[in-house]
Amino acid sequence: MRALANLSDIVIPMLIFFIVGYGYVSKVKVYETFLKGAKDGLNIVVDIVPTLIGLLVAVGMLRACGFFDMLGRVLAPVTGLMGLPVQLFPLLAVKLFSSSAATGLVLDIFKTAGPDSYAGLLTSILMSCTETVFYTMSVYFLAAKVTKTRYTLAGALLSTLAGTVASVILAGRMV
Amino acid sequence: MLNTIWAVMILTAVMYGAFTGRMSDVTNAALDSAGEAISLCITMAGVVALWMGLMEIAQRAGIIEKLTRGISPFLTLMFPRIPKGHPAREYIATNIIANVLGLGWACTPAGLKAMEALAKLEAERGNAGYLAGQDGSGAKNRYASNEMCTFLILNISSLQLIPVNMIAYRNQYGSSNPTAIIAPAIAATLFSTLVAILYCKWKDRGRKAW
Numbered sequence: 001m002r003a004l005a006n007l008s009d010i011v012i013p014m015l016i017f018f019i020v021g022y023g024y025v026s027k028v029k030v031y032e033t034f035l036k037g038a039k040d041g042l043n044i045v046v047d048i049v050p051t052l053i054g055l056l057v058a059v060g061m062l063r064a065c066g067f068f069d070m071l072g073r074v075l076a077p078v079t080g081l082m083g084l085p086v087q088l089f090p091l092l093a094v095k096l097f098s099s100s101a102a103t104g105l106v107l108d109i110f111k112t113a114g115p116d117s118y119a120g121l122l123t124s125i126l127m128s129c130t131e132t133v134f135y136t137m138s139v140y141f142l143a144a145k146v147t148k149t150r151y152t153l154a155g156a157l158l159s160t161l162a163g164t165v166a167s168v169i170l171a172g173r174m175v
Numbered sequence: 176m177l178n179t180i181w182a183v184m185i186l187t188a189v190m191y192g193a194f195t196g197r198m199s200d201v202t203n204a205a206l207d208s209a210g211e212a213i214s215l216c217i218t219m220a221g222v223v224a225l226w227m228g229l230m231e232i233a234q235r236a237g238i239i240e241k242l243t244r245g246i247s248p249f250l251t252l253m254f255p256r257i258p259k260g261h262p263a264r265e266y267i268a269t270n271i272i273a274n275v276l277g278l279g280w281a282c283t284p285a286g287l288k289a290m291e292a293l294a295k296l297e298a299e300r301g302n303a304g305y306l307a308g309q310d311g312s313g314a315k316n317r318y319a320s321n322e323m324c325t326f327l328i329l330n331i332s333s334l335q336l337i338p339v340n341m342i343a344y345r346n347q348y349g350s351s352n353p354t355a356i357i358a359p360a361i362a363a364t365l366f367s368t369l370v371a372i373l374y375c376k377w378k379d380r381g382r383k384a385w
Contacts, residue, residue: 013209019229023236037231041224044280045216052213053212058184060208063217065192066202094180103340110348120198121356124345128338128360131331131365134328140327141319144290146305148318155306155328155374157256163333163367170359 004170048100055104063108069071084168085119091126092164099132122171129163131156205348210341215347222343230278243268252330253375263292267326274334288331293323325375330369333364 023030039156059133062068074084077086095102113119133156141149186383192201227335233239250257250264257263266289297305298321304318319327338360345353 004362005355007358007361008352012326012354013323015230015337019233019236019238021240023232024297026236028232028235033232034228034233037224038224039226040231041227044227045220045223049212049216049364052180052216053209054287055213056208056215057205058181058188059212060312061188061192061201062184064204065188065197066195067187067191070191090333097294098180101177101184103294103344107348110344115284115345115350116347116352116355117223121359123365124338124356125359127336128356129333129363131333134330137327140286140290140330142324143287144294144317144319146294146317146319146323148304148316148325149327150319152319152324152380154326155371155378156331158374159328159332159367159371162370165362166363166366167359170363172331174337174355174359 002174011103011155030095043171051100052103055101056107057155059104059108063112076167085113085122087113088122088126095127095130096133096160097135099135102127102132118175120175125167125171129167130160132159133157184276186354195368215344218347219340219343221348222339226277226337226339230276233276239272242275243272246271252323253372257322261292261296263289263296266292270330271334274330275336276337277335277337288321288327291325293320294321296322321379325379328371328375329368332368334368335364336361 020030023033068087068090073092075086075089079089089101091105091109094105106127109119110121110149115121115124133153134151137149137152137156141152188201191196198319209245230239246268248262250268251259254264254267269285270282270289273279273285294305302318302320337357340362341356342353345356
């Protein structure tokens with residue numbers, strides 16, 4: 001895990017060094033180009049503000065009404081057996097359908113358990129290595145006008161499961 | 176999809192809140208969360224703008240184009256039956272690199288183009304399973320080609336190397352080391368992608384054309 005931790009520390013500085021250095025050597029006007037890209041980035045964030053408001057409000061209300069506590073008590077026997085945080089199951093289920101709805105749950109976990117707790121680390125890694133299975137499949141297959149998706153779902157779920165197992169193991173070693 | 180999820184969340188919260196007598200908590204949560212979304216976006220804006228600025232440089236300097244060409248051997252491995260020079264290859268390459276670099280806006284258009292190109296490829300091949308729905312009965316029961324299955328499974332296995340958004344969220348909620356997850360995330364992503372590759376190759380074994 002030490003090597004992984006060191007790698008985490010150097011990835012971003014190395015990337016910045018490489019991109020800016022390579023750009024400068026290839027005679028790109030690096031600063032002006034950076035400003036243009038950064039502006040595009042701001043526009044992307046502005047576009048997602050309404051989504052985040054809608055979903056954070058929904059998740060916040062669900063937490064406040066006691067629904068998550070109830071869910072936790074119901075799931076406790078199952079999750080306790082595997083040593084997994086209770087919040088993981090609703091998160092996994094939602095992530096299959098919608099990335100932004102999953103973000104709402106992720107932020108709730110960060111707020112209640114902290115981003116550096118076991119649950120927080122597990123969530124961070126899990127969200128980084130999984131995709132929205134059903135959403136992606138429906139949009140992409142619609143473009144090809146395909147209705148029979150054959151083994152796509154099985155493969156997608158298998159790789160999601162692999163990512164989940166890897167996240168649980170890696171997060172367990174980080175705490 | 177999100178319409179249903181969102182409605183179920185909101186309606187459940189209000190009904191369950193009424194049932195448990197926590198309506199004032201629900202009210203406060205709704206108002207606080209709306210404000211919280213804004214402060215989150217302010218943190219995120221900085222990180223996302225930084226990333227997109229760097230990516231713009233990478234694009235102008237030709238780094239992204241180089242990467243797209245660089246994964247050609249990988250494409251040949253995963254899609255041996257797409258002819259070299261077919262537009263599908265180019266779109267798939269663009270989609271994969273955009274995914275790896277976390278360029279969400281560039282992934283989907285290239286991905287949809289790739290699916291259309293793969294559909295055209297099936298028509299060119301005269302694949303009975305894919306063409307089945309075209310005559311008379313409309314576009315019903317069209318079967319995905321092996322290439323489509325492989326492309327989507329790879330896509331869903333997640334290819335993103337730097338989880339930019341996750342780092343921004345961790346930063347906002349007071350992580351002592353927001354980037355600590357980069358290496359484990361890369362490891363987990365590589366593992367899930369490796370499983371996806373093996374599964375696709377196993378499913379695709381010994382097939383000539385579909």
